Amino acid sequence: CALHVICCNAGQFFSSGHTNNWAVLVCTSRFWFNYRHVANTLSVYRSVKRLGIPDSHIVLMLADDMACNHRNPKPATVFSHKNMELNVYGDDVEVDYRGYEVTVENFLRVLTGRLPPSTPRSKRLLSDDRSNILIYLTGHGGNGFLKFQDSEEISNVELADAFEQMWQKRRYNELLFIIDTCQGASMYERFYSPNIMALASSQVGEDSLSHQPDLAIGVHLMDRYTFYMLEFLEDIHPASKTNMNDLFKVCPKSQCVSTPGHRTDLFLRDPGSVLITDFFGSVRKVELTMDAINLTDPIKQMEENPVNGEEQKEVYSYADQLPVSEIIHQKPKQKDWHPPDGFILGLWTLILLVFFKTYGIKHLKHIF
């Protein structure tokens, strides 16, 4: 019966056209007073993780350590609500890029996949043309740029070009871009690649405002837009049918003070048919096969060669941790080859001998 239901719904089942989900969540601000930006990013992290995207598919970038900051009165926690109601840091967070690693260069390299070969998998965005990617950015920005670490910035043109490169390299199927920063709408103005939906917390000329001041921690805990988005996301569960139009309605001007914006002209599907879980969750699609697979082929046991010659093995021993006499009598290493001193002395003697043989002592005055 369950099989039947799945068969009949198959058309709708694969309609979204993606098979895997990825998330790149970036907080670009350093310093303690930007606690709220870390909390923003972590609250999105918490939501996507709760909705099923595994840590291996999340690239989390936090520009500073707030959880174990010395100013944090409750170490190893980051709260998103005042009165310390919700710890978004959790007990099993995995931060992939942190501190000084969060740079414009690294961010663009992660997006475009142009990383050094020895970069570990957890620091890569290994998406393909069937991936839906959620990109969330938060920090301090202005008209057309977003500051990283208070020392460099990414412009909206650079970001648009990075997305185009991703599209040309078939690194995404659909991309949802969310930014919570001042004048956030300016960041998605220049996008030109297909299948991108973008949301921002404020229009050009508007500031994004903070929320939830906490007296014990001493700073604002969150930004308004992400706070209400988190509230919205907390109600989502993997099977919920909430669509993007509901997300666009999050945080009206009465709550946000700024005007959240969104852009859907590059996106091919109707936002009303796009589920929130298409980007924020990883709902596994299961494909069934009726073919029989033969598993009877015996698994070959690796035959261990018996270790022969037990007696010829040398006896190991622990090294002396501070072999004083050995250290003192260590010979300094000769770096380059140097001709022996005797050879050089002999050479000079030969030269002098030849000289005196040829000229004799009486011609010395002509030379000097």
Add this chain to the structure above:
Amino acid sequence: MTPYGSSSLAGSTHDALTRKSTTASRKMAAHRCSCSSWLFILFSLSVFVVADIHETTPVNDHHGGADHNAQTAEQTADQPAVEGRRWEATEVKEAATVDAAADTQGTSAPETVVPSSVPQPKDDFQEELVIRPLHSGDIYASFQFRTLWDTDFMRENKVSHYRLFPKSLGQVISKFSVRELHISFTQGYWRTMQWGQPFIPSPPGAELWVWFQDSVTDVDATWKELTNVLSGIFCASLNFIDSTNTVQPSASFKPLGIGNVTDHSFLRYATLPREIVCTENLTPWKKLLPCGSKAGLAVLLKSEKLFHSSFHSQAVHIRSVCQDWQCKTTSWELRQTVNSVFDLHNSGQAKREWSLFKMFSRTLTEACPLASSSKLYIDITDNPQGEQFELSPATSLLSQAVVLGDRRTFSVYDLTQETTFGSVRSLNLLIRWKSNEGEMLRPLLHAERYVAGYGLQTGEIHTLMYNNHPYRSFPVLLLDSVPWYLRLYIHTLSVTSKGKDNKPSYIHYEPSKDRVKPHLLEMLIQLPPNSVTEVTVQFERALLKWTEYPPDPNHGFYVGSSVISSLVPSTVAMDTNSTRERPLFSSFFPCKEESSYFVRIYTEPLLVNLPTPDFSMPYNVICLTCTVVAVGYGSLYNLLTRSFQIEEPNPGLAKRIANVIRKMRGVPPL
């Protein structure tokens, strides 16, 4: 590894382990009957010779036989000081050296009775927690988890089946041909003067040192790749380790595992003193444990409590150790440690009372089912009669171990025994202090370091090393790795103790290269008894390029801790037999001679200010230049290139209309 997978595995291995141990002990019992008379003589001899080691039967050995119990009874009768307390044997293989043949039989017995057709490489997991109440009122908690595996990662065919050993680290070992790997993440500084010596020392920040196999051809490239991979495994910024902070010590950091060649060109050492340590580092660390944080002692590792401490250090040590007493075959040892110092006044609300629950917000309910031994040790050396503090629930099981040159007494709670948890099925250990006073033995060796001088041009690094031993001098090996942007004036290096010049017997100095490699200074110094030895060296601060500064240069730049390795005279005879079964906390550093023990201490890292430029200056310059160009040059250019013409006055409306009409007529306009 999924939790489901591990739990199902846990059940089966638990069965296998118990089965194995019962058969083994049955064999042991049989063997013991045959040569019980021999043992009896041996035991009685050992009682007389080593009177202070209270040697009895192992705790978990319940199949010992009647004659064995009789021995124990006799022995306890010999020592009336021990009333009603059981002593755990810390040195199980006392008879090993005498009765070698019997011992081989004993150790090889479990391997032969494994009921599988294919001989599996043997692996073993142990966990232990040592709690030591410190005189400052703080609590030192040291977790150690050890996984042993009798396998060879360097074989031709890859090791593919992993059981207790984490696969991620096993692959790292075989891919990068690692011989030994030591990595630690530490937050806070270990205060040797107040807390004594830790079981396993570590410097603030991250520390990584690796010995590669001698088959590695390009050590530097392998090292770089390895740091990248480890940064992914441990969620840390270890990829910042490059040639500018890597050194190759010439005498420090000998391998801790077994092996017969030590060529220091295969050693790399690096520290990142600024590395932050938080939950994201603990999460992958916990995932390496066979039971994760689901069972056993690791359930206590809650990040919210663990990072709310004065000192926190987590480490992973991989090395090869002897498989048996003959030491002809090696097995790999993975040792995971967490060391924490909890501030009592923080958690106890000024009441000198402490419990497992208060410290970790958890109690213990079970041992890790995969562990062959799971023990909780409480250091009660300073509290033999219970006058300092009171321990509840009380345990009758005691153990002694020689650790860091001192013989310590511990109360032992064996978590594999059901009785430990009592009727409430959980163990919540409680320590209640009775008195505040208590004199702490000053550690024989400690060190400190600071930067002197003023201004942003030069400075001086002072390293002070204290030898508190009243009459013995001992050697220390000082290792300093200073980044290139502090230019050391090596001619100003001076070592003085007691006002006199102290000439180091060995100096190794590698000068730095700008933006390529750091300074490395190693010195072997003999510390006179009861003295302070001061090492000073002056330096100049370099001016960096403006793109080389971090985003917050005003914070300053860190210089990693100095490493001081030393052979400190021991008050008791150290145990030089490294293959003997010992508690984990006392078996990390191998010991070569009985009279001294090896200790490694770290000084404080330094925070040095470098001259920082005004970073808004380029912006100012650009603004000013643009203004000058726009106003000055622009107006001049404008004047020079413009041609001036007299503008005709605008014709009136009538005239324009007339012109339009004239145009239509084809007549020239007015």
